Amino acid sequence: MSEISVIQGDVLKTELPYFDICVANIPYQISSPLTFKLLNHQPAFRCAIIMFQREFAMRLVAQPGDKLYCRLTVNTQLHARISHLLKVGRNNFRPPPKVDSFVAVQALKLSQEGDSLNETNAKVDFSDFGDFDDDQGMEVDDDEMDVEDGGADEVQNEFKEKVLGVLKEGDFEEKRSSKLTLEKFLDLLSLFNKAGLHFS
Numbered sequence: 001m002s003e004i005s006v007i008q009g010d011v012l013k014t015e016l017p018y019f020d021i022c023v024a025n026i027p028y029q030i031s032s033p034l035t036f037k038l039l040n041h042q043p044a045f046r047c048a049i050i051m052f053q054r055e056f057a058m059r060l061v062a063q064p065g066d067k068l069y070c071r072l073t074v075n076t077q078l079h080a081r082i083s084h085l086l087k088v089g090r091n092n093f094r095p096p097p098k099v100d101s102f103v104a105v106q107a108l109k110l111s112q113e114g115d116s117l118n119e120t121n122a123k124v125d126f127s128d129f130g131d132f133d134d135d136q137g138m139e140v141d142d143d144e145m146d147v148e149d150g151g152a153d154e155v156q157n158e159f160k161e162k163v164l165g166v167l168k169e170g171d172f173e174e175k176r177s178s179k180l181t182l183e184k185f186l187d188l189l190s191l192f193n194k195a196g197l198h199f200s
């Protein structure tokens, strides 16, 4: 005999129990926070089947160099293998919404590749999960690292030198983040960690 527990509440605020499989038809405005919440959930789940707005779903499977390749793509693909199960056109709904949808599968990678991820602190970045449109901005110009008062602060300069040193060491100075593969991101993260720079 199977047992069913029903938990009523805001999925973003509710502490989720262990689960194996997630199947969800979600309001699209929680796509990013829910995805990151699921990917950071411990113990890890096995598989999630979720319907997303088409544009969001395309970002999840984008490849280096694609226009849609972004922070969301990298953070998600570091932890999960993602594929599109089926397209759900707007005309399947009455009244038709303005957007098309995709049902996507996220299968966690951790069992196969957990060791390589554990060597670095490649935790899913929660810092920009609100609106996935914002995830496009991956490139960081040198100027953005300057402090507002003209960059005179010694600590800031020291930090900047350290970051640039890491980029130089790994031959990343001229590389564009929008074209880096996951392996290259992990190499870079590993170099930052070795230099004592950790991200959470």
Ligand SMILES: C[S@@+](CC[C@H](N)C(=O)[O-])C[C@H]1O[C@@H](n2cnc3c(N)ncnc32)[C@H](O)[C@@H]1O
Pocket (backbone or CB within 6 Å): 009, 010, 011, 012, 025, 026, 027, 030
């Ligand atoms: C796209 S509808 C899907 C409804 C139903 N599950 C189905 O498949 O027909 C999304 C549902 O999620 C609910 N919802 C919205 N935000 C939520 C949140 N933060 N936590 C839990 N449920 C939420 C909405 O009230 C709505 O019923």
